[in-house]
Amino acid sequence: MKKRVLNKQKLFIFISIIFISFCILFYGFRFIYYYRKFNKKADNGQVIQLLSTTVRSNNEPVTTGDGLYSVGSEFIFKGASVNNYVMYSGLLWRIVKINNDGSINLVTDKNMNEFMWGTTGANYNSSEVRKWLNENGDNTGIFYQNLYNPKTYLKTSMLCLDTVSNISNFKCDKTLTDDYVGLLSVIDYTSSIVDEQTYLNINDEYWLSTMVDSSNAWFVDSDKISKTKITDSYGIRPTITLNETVSYESGDGTINNPYKIGYNDGLVLGSHVKLGNDIWIVYEINNDNVRLALSGYVDRGNATYKFGSSNIYSPTTTGNLGYYLNNNLYENLPYKDLIINNDWYIGSYEDDFTNIYKDKVTAKIGLYNIADIKLNNETKNYYLLTGGTDSKVFAFDMSGYLFESGSTQNRLIKPAITIRKSKVVSGTGTLNDPYILEG
Numbered sequence: 001m002k003k004r005v006l007n008k009q010k011l012f013i014f015i016s017i018i019f020i021s022f023c024i025l026f027y028g029f030r031f032i033y034y035y036r037k038f039n040k041k042a043d044n045g046q047v048i049q050l051l052s053t054t055v056r057s058n059n060e061p062v063t064t065g066d067g068l069y070s071v072g073s074e075f076i077f078k079g080a081s082v083n084n085y086v087m088y089s090g091l092l093w094r095i096v097k098i099n100n101d102g103s104i105n106l107v108t109d110k111n112m113n114e115f116m117w118g119t120t121g122a123n124y125n126s127s128e129v130r131k132w133l134n135e136n137g138d139n140t141g142i143f144y145q146n147l148y149n150p151k152t153y154l155k156t157s158m159l160c161l162d163t164v165s166n167i168s169n170f171k172c173d174k175t176l177t178d179d180y181v182g183l184l185s186v187i188d189y190t191s192s193i194v195d196e197q198t199y200l201n202i203n204d205e206y207w208l209s210t211m212v213d214s215s216n217a218w219f220v221d222s223d224k225i226s227k228t229k230i231t232d233s234y235g236i237r238p239t240i241t242l243n244e245t246v247s248y249e250s251g252d253g254t255i256n257n258p259y260k261i262g263y264n265d266g267l268v269l270g271s272h273v274k275l276g277n278d279i280w281i282v283y284e285i286n287n288d289n290v291r292l293a294l295s296g297y298v299d300r301g302n303a304t305y306k307f308g309s310s311n312i313y314s315p316t317t318t319g320n321l322g323y324y325l326n327n328n329l330y331e332n333l334p335y336k337d338l339i340i341n342n343d344w345y346i347g348s349y350e351d352d353f354t355n356i357y358k359d360k361v362t363a364k365i366g367l368y369n370i371a372d373i374k375l376n377n378e379t380k381n382y383y384l385l386t387g388g389t390d391s392k393v394f395a396f397d398m399s400g401y402l403f404e405s406g407s408t409q410n411r412l413i414k415p416a417i418t419i420r421k422s423k424v425v426s427g428t429g430t431l432n433d434p435y436i437l438e439g
Contacts (some may be wrong), residue, residue, distance in 0.1 A: 007291045008040045051086075051261055053104040054248040055095060058083070058403035066194060071099035080197035085109070085258035087251070088242070088280065089148040090429065091272030091375075092258060094199060096188055102244030103155055107184055110202065110377050111235030112143060114402045115370060117207050117217050119351045124161055124209055125176070128353060129236055132371065133181040142371050143238050144181050146269045146285050153261070154180050155243040160187070163211045166217070167225060170210075182239045183209035186218050191226060204377070206235035231351070265306045270375055272434035274427070275335040279415070279434050283373050289340065289420050293368055295376055295431065296331065297412040305409035311407045313346045315363040321383065325365040327363045327413050338439075339364050342418040345371075348387040351395065356386055366416045368395050370402075381414045 056075065059068035059082075066079025075098040077084045084095035086106055093106040118127035135141030144150060148418035159182045160172035170187050184200070186208055192198040203225045208218040212227045218236050219226060228234070267273070267290055271282040280292035294382070298305075307313075308320035308391040315326040330336055344366035346355040351373045368374060370386040380400040388394050395411055405411070423438040 001107075006325070014055040022132075023178075036335070046246045049257060050102065050244070051242065051246045051248040052098050052104055052244065053239050055104070057100060057257065058253060062389065064194075067312055068195075070192075074339075077199065080194050080199055080201070082199050083253035084199070085251075085253055085255050086242075087258045087260045088153065089146075090172055090268035092255075093178070093240075095253075096184070096239070099241075099244075104242040104246070105188075105229075105239060106242060107155070107188075107200070107239045108237050111204055111237050111374075113236045113371075113374050114352070115233050115349075116231050117219075117234070117238070120231060122230060123211065123214075126229070128351075129183060129207060130179070132236065132353060133183075134179045138355045141369075143236075143373060145285075145372060147240075148239075148268050150180055153242060153246055157179055157182050157239065157241040159174070159183075159209055160185050160246065161209075163213060165212055167218070177423055180240060183207055184220075184237065184416065186210040186238055189220060202237075204235055206237040213311045221332065251435075266429075267421060268429075269373065271429040272431050273429075273434055274434040275338065275419075276333065279431065281375050283368070283375055283416075285436055289418050291342070291372075291416055291418050293372075293375070293416045294380050294414050296379065297382065297414055301412055305383075305413050306408040307383050307393050307405075309395040311348075311391050313344065313361060313367070313385050315361060315365075322361070322366075322411070324365065325367075326363050329358060330364050330417065338419050339417045340420060342366075344385060345369050345386070346385055346418075348389075350389060354414065364417065368414065368416060372375075379414060380414075 007264050061068055061070040066081045069076050069078050073177055077095055086093045086095060092109040096105040096107055098104050099429055115128060124130055131140045133143050135144055150307045156177055156179060160169050160178045163175040164170050164186055167190060169187050176241050189200055189208060192200050203222055205222060206220050208216045208220065209252055212218060215229060216227050217230045219228055247262045247320055249260045249262045253259050267282055269282055269285060272295065273292060279295040281295050282290050283293050284291035306320055313322040314320045315322040317323055341362050341364060343360045343362055345356045345360045347358040349356055349370045356371060357368050367383060367385040370384055381398050382396055384394040386394045388404035392406065393407050394402060395405040425436045425438050427433050427435040429435050
């Protein structure tokens, strides 16, 4: 009997040793994994500082006023005056919150485009804004495709899909976790408010991701949340999530010295380029070339032009804006040899922006189309390339809002061109210090 008890004791001790050894190995490897993950080293052996760690150390959590708040396992920026600016992919962003895993939610500092949220009966999954933000079939993901190396710097975000008729009863039972780019939700906006003020108010109107019902959605109306039909047109202000291993390079989070993350790849979305005496801005990046839009207007804004007798952009029809840009203007550009022929999409837009890709012309000079990323929100009253209903043309009005204009109205002109990618010789890519390119 004693022998059997002894054998049971030995078996128990043996199993315990195996279990303890397994725990030591498992948690030891986990410790090493996370230590290396959050203490990355450069080639010279120095530990790389993470962006999330830097932001936390620069912002002691507060309980009142403007600043960084500790809420559960997250850190959320609240109030109007907060130093939460980040420069990524040539664009200025604001930090919304730091998640418990060290990833960081960002929203663009300005609107990147403007059009309808979706067609009647759509939900967020089938909305126009989601198609424009993320890849989901042909001619979609316009914004995502132009971000710098998104698979390295970004992770997918969680987006709440619940319909909310009363913002005081917000819930998040339905979620979307597959997208890299999204919109702010109602709770993102309301959580940022302190004393009725928030840095998310930008004196402009933009969509939120939250629906009111099958026909309406919430949007920010300059300094408050309102609801409107999803077929109306408002600004699109994308959100992304930087992954937890993104490193800090420089900056203190202020608007004049935003946090920068570790890369310098020359021409990126939003880069300013000087050609001759003109400043252009990168709004689309392809494998071998980039599209540029003039930062200001033709003739420095001292002259206005009609689109033409029809709403179809035509480089070969006398009296059409396309003819003027590809003949009169082009021939007088001192850098015209740098401009290459490219396809310009001229399909019309009614309720699906991908329809613009059904028709195109080849030309040296074009204009923004309705789906292109718009990067200079200060420019107003100019034509787009896209036709609308009843022979009208889409344009931005004197206040900077999208609308359908008669084609014979006089408006300012923001031409667009395509050039080959080339090496940056000098400059930092800002408006005041634009890139000078080789050749």
